[in-house]
Amino acid sequence: MASEDVKNSPAATVVFDTVAANSLVKELRSTVIAGKTKSYEWRASQLKSLLKMVEDRDKEICDALFSDLSKPETEAFIHEMALMKASCKLALKKLKDWMKPEKVKTTLGTFPSSAEIVPEPLGVVLIISAWNYPFLLSVDPVIGAIAAGNAVVLKPSEIAPAMSSLLAKLFGEYLDNSAIKVVEGAVPETSALLEQKWDKIFYTGNGRVGRVIMAAAAKHLTPVVLELGGKCPVLVDSDIDLTVTAKRIISGKWGCNNGQTCVAPDYIITTKNYAPVLIDSIKHHLVKFYGEDALNSLDLSRVVSSNHFARLTKLLDDDRVSGKIIHGGQTDKSSLKIAPTIVLDAPEDSLIMNEEIFGPLLPIITVNKIEDGINFINSRPNPLAAYLFTNKQQLKEEFVSNVSAGGVLINDISLHLMVNTLPFGGVGDSGMGAYHGKFSFDAFSHKKAVLHRSFFGDAPARYPPYTPGKLRLLKALLDGSILGIIRALFGWS
Amino acid sequence: METDLEADLKELRQVFNSGKTKESSWRISQLHGLLHLLEDRENDISMALKQDLGKHHVEAYRDEIGTVVKSVNYALKNLKQWMAGKKASLPLAAFPSKAELLHEPLGVVLIISSWNFPIGLSLEPMIGAIAAGNAIVLKPSELAPSCSSFLAETIRDYLDNSAVKVIEGGSAIGERLLEHKFDKIFFTGSTRVGRSVMSAAAQHLTPVTLELGGKCPAVVDFFSTSRDADMATKRIVWGKFGACAGQACIGIDYVLIEKKYASNLVELLKKYITQCYGDGPTGSHSMSKIINKKHFSRLKSLIDEPRVKSSIVHGGLLDEESLFIWPTILVDPPLDAAIMMEEIFGPLLPVITLERIEDSIEFIRARPKPLALYAFTKDEHFQKGLISETSSGSIMFNDVILQYAVDTLPFGGVGESGFGRYHGKYSFENFSHEKVVVMRSFLIDFWFRYPPWDDKKLQLIKSGLRFDYLGVVLIALGLKSKA
Numbered sequence: 001m002a003s004e005d006v007k008n009s010p011a012a013t014v015v016f017d018t019v020a021a022n023s024l025v026k027e028l029r030s031t032v033i034a035g036k037t038k039s040y041e042w043r044a045s046q047l048k049s050l051l052k053m054v055e056d057r058d059k060e061i062c063d064a065l066f067s068d069l070s071k072p073e074t075e076a077f078i079h080e081m082a083l084m085k086a087s088c089k090l091a092l093k094k095l096k097d098w099m100k101p102e103k104v105k106t107t108l109g110t111f112p113s114s115a116e117i118v119p120e121p122l123g124v125v126l127i128i129s130a131w132n133y134p135f136l137l138s139v140d141p142v143i144g145a146i147a148a149g150n151a152v153v154l155k156p157s158e159i160a161p162a163m164s165s166l167l168a169k170l171f172g173e174y175l176d177n178s179a180i181k182v183v184e185g186a187v188p189e190t191s192a193l194l195e196q197k198w199d200k201i202f203y204t205g206n207g208r209v210g211r212v213i214m215a216a217a218a219k220h221l222t223p224v225v226l227e228l229g230g231k232c233p234v235l236v237d238s239d240i241d242l243t244v245t246a247k248r249i250i251s252g253k254w255g256c257n258n259g260q261t262c263v264a265p266d267y268i269i270t271t272k273n274y275a276p277v278l279i280d281s282i283k284h285h286l287v288k289f290y291g292e293d294a295l296n297s298l299d300l301s302r303v304v305s306s307n308h309f310a311r312l313t314k315l316l317d318d319d320r321v322s323g324k325i326i327h328g329g330q331t332d333k334s335s336l337k338i339a340p341t342i343v344l345d346a347p348e349d350s351l352i353m354n355e356e357i358f359g360p361l362l363p364i365i366t367v368n369k370i371e372d373g374i375n376f377i378n379s380r381p382n383p384l385a386a387y388l389f390t391n392k393q394q395l396k397e398e399f400v401s402n403v404s405a406g407g408v409l410i411n412d413i414s415l416h417l418m419v420n421t422l423p424f425g426g427v428g429d430s431g432m433g434a435y436h437g438k439f440s441f442d443a444f445s446h447k448k449a450v451l452h453r454s455f456f457g458d459a460p461a462r463y464p465p466y467t468p469g470k471l472r473l474l475k476a477l478l479d480g481s482i483l484g485i486i487r488a489l490f491g492w493s
Numbered sequence: 494m495e496t497d498l499e500a501d502l503k504e505l506r507q508v509f510n511s512g513k514t515k516e517s518s519w520r521i522s523q524l525h526g527l528l529h530l531l532e533d534r535e536n537d538i539s540m541a542l543k544q545d546l547g548k549h550h551v552e553a554y555r556d557e558i559g560t561v562v563k564s565v566n567y568a569l570k571n572l573k574q575w576m577a578g579k580k581a582s583l584p585l586a587a588f589p590s591k592a593e594l595l596h597e598p599l600g601v602v603l604i605i606s607s608w609n610f611p612i613g614l615s616l617e618p619m620i621g622a623i624a625a626g627n628a629i630v631l632k633p634s635e636l637a638p639s640c641s642s643f644l645a646e647t648i649r650d651y652l653d654n655s656a657v658k659v660i661e662g663g664s665a666i667g668e669r670l671l672e673h674k675f676d677k678i679f680f681t682g683s684t685r686v687g688r689s690v691m692s693a694a695a696q697h698l699t700p701v702t703l704e705l706g707g708k709c710p711a712v713v714d715f716f717s718t719s720r721d722a723d724m725a726t727k728r729i730v731w732g733k734f735g736a737c738a739g740q741a742c743i744g745i746d747y748v749l750i751e752k753k754y755a756s757n758l759v760e761l762l763k764k765y766i767t768q769c770y771g772d773g774p775t776g777s778h779s780m781s782k783i784i785n786k787k788h789f790s791r792l793k794s795l796i797d798e799p800r801v802k803s804s805i806v807h808g809g810l811l812d813e814e815s816l817f818i819w820p821t822i823l824v825d826p827p828l829d830a831a832i833m834m835e836e837i838f839g840p841l842l843p844v845i846t847l848e849r850i851e852d853s854i855e856f857i858r859a860r861p862k863p864l865a866l867y868a869f870t871k872d873e874h875f876q877k878g879l880i881s882e883t884s885s886g887s888i889m890f891n892d893v894i895l896q897y898a899v900d901t902l903p904f905g906g907v908g909e910s911g912f913g914r915y916h917g918k919y920s921f922e923n924f925s926h927e928k929v930v931v932m933r934s935f936l937i938d939f940w941f942r943y944p945p946w947d948d949k950k951l952q953l954i955k956s957g958l959r960f961d962y963l964g965v966v967l968i969a970l971g972l973k974s975k976a
Contacts, residue, residue, distance in 0.1 A: 033858070038881075074946040078954055104901045113895070115902055120884055122907070199908065207698060214695035218688055221703065223912035228698070241935035251943050289944040299944040391935075400930050404597060407929035415590070416931045421581045422592055427599070427926040428676065432700035434927070447914070449902040450880060453892035455724045455871075463731055464769040464779035466551035474551065478559040478898070 016185055021192040024181065028124045028151040031179045038121060038149045040099060046146045046175055047092045050139065053174040054081055054088075060166060061135055068134060068160040069257065070302035070336075079256065080136040083418060087140050090420055090437055091147040098147065098441045101450070113453045119445040121149035123199035128190065128213070130204040131304055132260045132358075134160035137227075138167055141202045142180070144440025150200075151179040155193060157205075158186040159305055198222050200444060204262075206356075207429055225433030225443055228426055229356050230383035231266035234413070235373040235399065237390035238274040245389045245411075246281040250289060252387075252413025254340050258301040259360040260308075263385040263407075263414045266356060267363040269373040275366045279342065283327050286340050295330045295339040303336045303359060312338055312359040315352040328360075370395065377403055382428035387413055406430050498666075501658050502630070502673055505601045508656045509628040515598060516626075517576060523623045523652055524572070527565050527616065530651040531558055537647070538612055541639040545611065546737060547782035547817070556736065557613035560898055564617055567900045567917060568624045575624065575921045578930070590933040596925040598626035599700075600676030605632045605667065605690065607682045608784055609740045609838075611640035614704075618679045619657075621920025627677075628656040632670060634682075635663040636784055668693075675699050677924060681742075684909055702913025702923055705906055706836050707863035708746040711893070712853045712879065714870035715754050725869040725891070726761040730769060732867065732893030734820045738781040739840040740788075742910075743865040743887075743894055746837050749853040752846040759822060759844060763807050766820045782816040783839060789816050792839040795832040796821065804843075851875070854882045862886075862908030867893050886910050 036042060054061065058081060065071040065080065091098075101116040125145050129138040138156045145152045154171070156164040168182040183189055194201075194216035203213045204227040217224045234249060253265045270278050290297040303309045313331055316322050321343055322329075328341035343363045346352050352363055367373050370390075377386060386405035390396060396410050406426040407416045417424050417436070425434025435443045462474075513519055531538070535558055542548040542557065578593040602622050606615040615633050622629045631648070633641040645659040660666060671678075671693035680690045681704040694701045711729055716722035732745040739745075750758055770780050783789045793811055796802055801823065802809070808821030821841045826832050832843060847853060850870075857866065866885040870876060876890055886906040887896050896902055897916075905914030915923045952975055 035882075072944075072946055074944075074951050074954065077951060082955070104899075106899055106901065110895050110899055113892075113899075115896075115899060117903065118880060120881075123884075210698060211695050214698070215692050218691035218695055221684060221687060221691065221705070221909055221911070226698065244935045247943055255944060291945070297945075299946050396932070400595070404926065405928065407931070410930075410932040411935060412590070412931070412933035415933065416592070416929050419581075419583055419592065419931075421583065422929045422931070423594070423927060424929070427928070429698055432698070446884065446907040447903055448880075448885065448907070449887035449896055449899075449904065451887070451889045451892075451896045451899065451902065452876075453890060453895065455721050455891055462735075463727055464549070464551075464735065465771075466549050466779055471551045471554060474555050475559060478555070478563045 016183060016189045016192060018192045018195050021183075021189075021196050024153065024183070025124060025196045025198070028153070028179065028181070032121070032123050032151050036176075037146075037151050037179050040095065042176070042179075043146055043149055044092060044095060046180070047088055047095070047143065049174040050143065050146075051085065051088050051092075053170050054085055054139075057170060060170075061163075064160075064162040064166045065135065067162040068131070069260075069304055070300075071257065072299050072301065074299075075255070075257065075301065076135075080133055084136050084139050084143075087143050087420060087436070087440070091143050091441070094438065095147055098438060106451070110451070110453070113451055115449065115451045118448045118450050119148070119441070120448055122444055122446055124151045124153070125200040125202065125444060126153050126155065126193060126196075126198045127202045128155045128205065129157055131157035131159035132257050132262075134163035135167075137204045138163075141204075141435060141440065144435055145202070145444045146180070147441045148444035150444050152181070153193065154180075154182045155190055156182065156184065158184065196220075200224070202433075202435075202443070203227065210431070225425070225435065226431040227262070227424075227433075227435075228384070228429065228431040229262040229358070230381060230405075230426070230430040231356050232263055232383045232385045232387065232405075233373075233377045233380075234265040234268045234387040234389070235370065235377065236268055236270040236274070236278055237370050237388070237392060237395060238271060238277075239391045240389045240411075242277065242281050243285075246278070246285045248411075248413050249389075250282060250285055250340075253362055254286075254290070254300060254360055256414060258303070258338075259362075260301065260304060260358050261414070263417060264358075265362070265387060265413060266383070267353070267365060269365045269367060269376055271370055272366040272368060275344070275364060279326065279344070279364065282342065286327070290340065294328065295332060295337050300337075300340075300360070303338055306333070306336065308359070309333060309336050309338070312357070312361065315350075315355070315357065315359075315361060316341070316343075318346075318350050318352070321346045321350050321352055371398070374399060374402055382406075382426070382430050384426045384430040385409060385414070385416070404428070406434075498660065498669060501660065502601070504655060505628040505630065505658065509598070509600055514623075514626050514628050514656050517572065519653070519656075520572060520623055520626055521569065523657065524565050524569050524620065526651040526653075527620065527623075528562065530647055531562050531565070531616075534643075534647055537643060538640075541637075541643040542612065544639040545608070545637040546740075546784060547780075547815075548737065549779050549781075552735070552737075552779075552781070557610055561613055561616045561620070563898065564620050564900065564916070564920075568620050568921070571918065572624055572921075575918055581929075590931055592929065592931045595928045595930055596625065596921070597928050599924055599926055601628045601630070602677040602679065602924055603630045603632065603670060603675040605678070605680045605682065606634055607742075608634035608636035609737050609742075611637035612644070614681045615640075615644055618681075618915060618920065618923075621915055622679070622924045623657070624921045625924035627924050629658070630670065630675070631657070631659045632667060633659065633661065635661065677701070679913075679915075679923070680704065687911065702905070702915065703911040704742065704904075704913070704915075705864070705909065705911035706742040706838070707861055707906070707910040708836050709743060709863045709865045709867065709885075710853070710857055711745040711748045711867040711869065712850065712857075713748055713750040713754070713758060714850050714868070714872060714875065715751065716869075717871075721871075722757070722761060723765075726758065727765050727769075728891075728893050729869070730762060730765045730820075733842050734766065734770065734780055734840050736894055738783065738818070739842075740781070740784065740838050741894070743897060744838075745842070745867060745893060746863070747833070747843040747845055749845050749847060749850070749856060751850045752848065755824060755844060755846045759806055759824065762822055762842070762844075766807070766822075770820060780817075780820070780840070783818055785816070786813070788839070789813060789818070792818055792837070792841065795830075795835075795837065795839075796823070796841060798830055798832070801826045801830050801832055808840075851878070854878060857883045862906070862910055864906045864910035865889065865894075865896065884908065
């Protein structure tokens with residue numbers, strides 16, 4: 001690939017093309033072969049540096065998030081920095097445990113033997129992160145990759161440029177540059193990276209690019225984790241605590257990067273009877289949280305870019321949709337802001353009901369009875385998360401067993417991704433693979449099966465020439481029954 | 494034909510959506526169906542394997558029938574436990590709530606199997622797919638046609654045909670299948686085809702497991718007793734020639750040994766080859782044949798290279814008519830010859846000599862990661878070095894191939910030998926989605942969760958996330974201002 005224009009990385013004087021990508025990977029491979037990233041000491045030292053980095057430089061991180069997304073400081077703190085710190089601390093605390101081999105029982109058929117499963121690093125991994133939580137979604141997978149003993153290339157999203165260059169700077173200062181690198185850029189740089197052979201690729205983003213990444217990985221037989229998205233539905237019953245429900249929905253939708261979150265409620269389903277009650281409560285609490293002029297509230301992130309702004313306003317442009325706006329709808333192109341907007345019963349074939357919204361627009365779909373909502377959800381691609389608000393035990397059970405999603409939450413929104421004992425990942429169109437906590441360590445490891453046999457106790461039955469007697473013994477051995485083995489040995493069966 | 498395929502796939506999707514395959518009773522009945530198939534039709538299976546591969550009945554039983562029976566029984570025994578949810582612990586900050594992990598089926602899955610263990614490698618993944626509650630398409634390898642038609646005819650008789658279908662054919666059918674969306678693809682075969690399967694899967698965001706191959710080395714340390722030497726040699730012979738005549742993904746590909754012990758090993762190898770497989774050039778009944786002319790020619794060309802031919806110390810005889818290649822030993826063929834660059838997949842055994850046995854670690858690391866690594870050594874220090882300094886799907890000391898039969902060990906590759914794993918509960922997990930379920934109550938809502946934001950709320954949240962509950966109380970009471 002010839003050098004191309006440097007429009008995407010104005011500060012860079014060197015263009016990152018295939019040749020550069022290739023030598024980058026080579027360099028990291030020799031670091032790995034030298035064994036540097038394998039030791040517990042190295043991994044722990046890198047994790048400690050990451051903690052120091054977020055503690056020393058929290059203000060710069062907050063500022064970059066504000067620059068890229070107008071993210072309120074509290075959101076920056078809770079959703080990005082605190083979660084990253086918790087993840088890092090957990091990895092440090094558990095690293096020795098995670099690195100330990102797991103002893104495993106063996107069966108009579110292979111007696112005498114002992115077995116274990118030994119985790120080992122995959123090698124050199126590529127992490128491509130997203131723009132909506134540009135700090136967390138870059139650093140959290142890196143934590144897993146380091147804990148598992150790999151060398152890492154991080155490609156942050158160019159749509160959050162302030163964070164991208166901050167990460168390049170901070171990683172350069174705090175981490176071991178011979179093993180951990182940041183490559184900034186857009187499509188050309190990412191393509192150059194994707195042409196190389198990686199031992200794992202971890203991607204957070206959308207399904208369209210996910211397909212491209214998996215196809216590129218296929219050429220090198222590289223396993224992938226794809227953390228994608230989807231339209232996360234919220235089914236709201238009438239038997240609920242209305243205030244708490246409304247507040248949780250609002251904070252899960254607009255309180256998380258103003259709807260630009262992979263697990264944000266995309267749309268609500270409720271009964272025709274209950275809809276007016278629910279809508280009233282949501283409207284009421286929207287005003288309490290964001291004031292009368294929500295468009296200009298400082299407690300809301302803005303839309304990330306003019307492309308996404310155009311995409312979102314287009315969803316409302318449809319006459320059949322704009323006529324159904326029952327709250328909000330105000331937009332300000334110059335500041336890239338869109339007010340919290342509710343749309344009631346948009347047509348099923350409208351764009352807003354078919355694409356992942358990823359913004360502050362909330363369609364509400366009404367059904368006759370609440371169970372119809374479950375069918376509605378199941379007739380659509382598997383989302384990353386599915387939510388239900390109800391006190392009814394039976395409805396809970398039906399929802400849990402019939403709705404397939406990465407994760408299912410009853411009576412709250414998004415919490416599961418804050419809990420690092422739970423795997424976070426999708427299914428079907430919402431992705432493959434999972435991470436967080438130990439699952440991150442596992443995602444970047446190969447679990448090698450190790451079987452020790454002794455020279456003692458060899459069964460001649462194993463070797464040709466084969467005879468019926470040997471067959472009988474083999475059957476018994478595979479059966480694992482001592483009696484059968486004894487009988488076969490004595491020729492009694 | 495076109496409509497048949499589409500109709501089949503449509504039926505599978507409908508049956509899956511109806512929830513039938515999710516029921517534990519269905520899964521148990523299908524697993525029993527497999528058991529009956531294997532018990533009733535043991536002879537037919539043997540015959541099909543004899544026809545396709547010249548496999549001896551005992552080998553067929555051991556590798557393809559007996560192991561599958563064992564796995565079905567293991568699945569039946571553990572199914573209930575696998576299907577039960579797993580409780581997950583939650584931090585106090587998430588109180589009151591509870592969480593669990595539920596395994597649910599992925600949906601309609603595609604299993605593509607290979608020709609070398611055409612029955613075993615079709616049924617073993619199928620056990621996992623059934624146990625996990627999926628609807629299944631099996632595409633057996635067309636290179637083992639008797640086994641393929643056996644499976645097509647028999648599975649229909651013993652299993653639920655509306656949810657488990659066998660679709661026969663070659664690459665054309667394979668390509669057409671791959672155009673459709675499956676919820677998982679499980680592929681056993683070559684790296685070349687593995688790449689195209691994964692590329693096709695990428696278009697639908699379908700997760701895949703690729704069980705590929707590689708050059709599995711057997712590192713041979715010195716033996717202090719002749720008894721150990723004998724036993725190791727027999728196992729090496731078995732691990733090379735006794736598993737489908739070397740056409741096995743975890744069969745030994747080549748041996749690494751210190752120069753000074755090499756001739757001893759070669760003598761012992763010759764002795765045991767003769768003992769197990771007889772002496773004459775006519776086909777041994779105990780060893781399989783080569784699958785077809787194409788692979789026969791491939792193997793022939795590996796040893797036709799002059800520099801390779803001159804390194805042959807035993808065997809080297811081939812019979813094209815019966816597709817039989819005699820167990821062949823080579824000593825130090827050139828490392829850049831095809832026989833040392835490609836996966837051999839046949840009864841040709843290169844013995845590579847090294848100055849010191851420790852050099853084997855470097856040798857192995859310089860090459861693609863294999864599916865299995867074998868080492869015959871009692872030296873614990875050397876064993877530890879091999880485990881930590883090399884990477885492979887699995888590693889086995891002082892024996893070969895048996896790791897395949899251990900239900901508690903995950904079976905799968907790394908790097909070019911593939912990714913994903915199965916056997917035992919790993920099969921169940923392979924075909925499942927581990928869904929997170931979190932239940933919260935409406936009770937106790939922390940008011941500081943919600944905007945409008947101010948510094949006090951921020952400090953409360955900081956304390957909460959640090960699990961500093963005393964801090965939370967003090968700040969809330971206004972007795973402390975910063976977390």
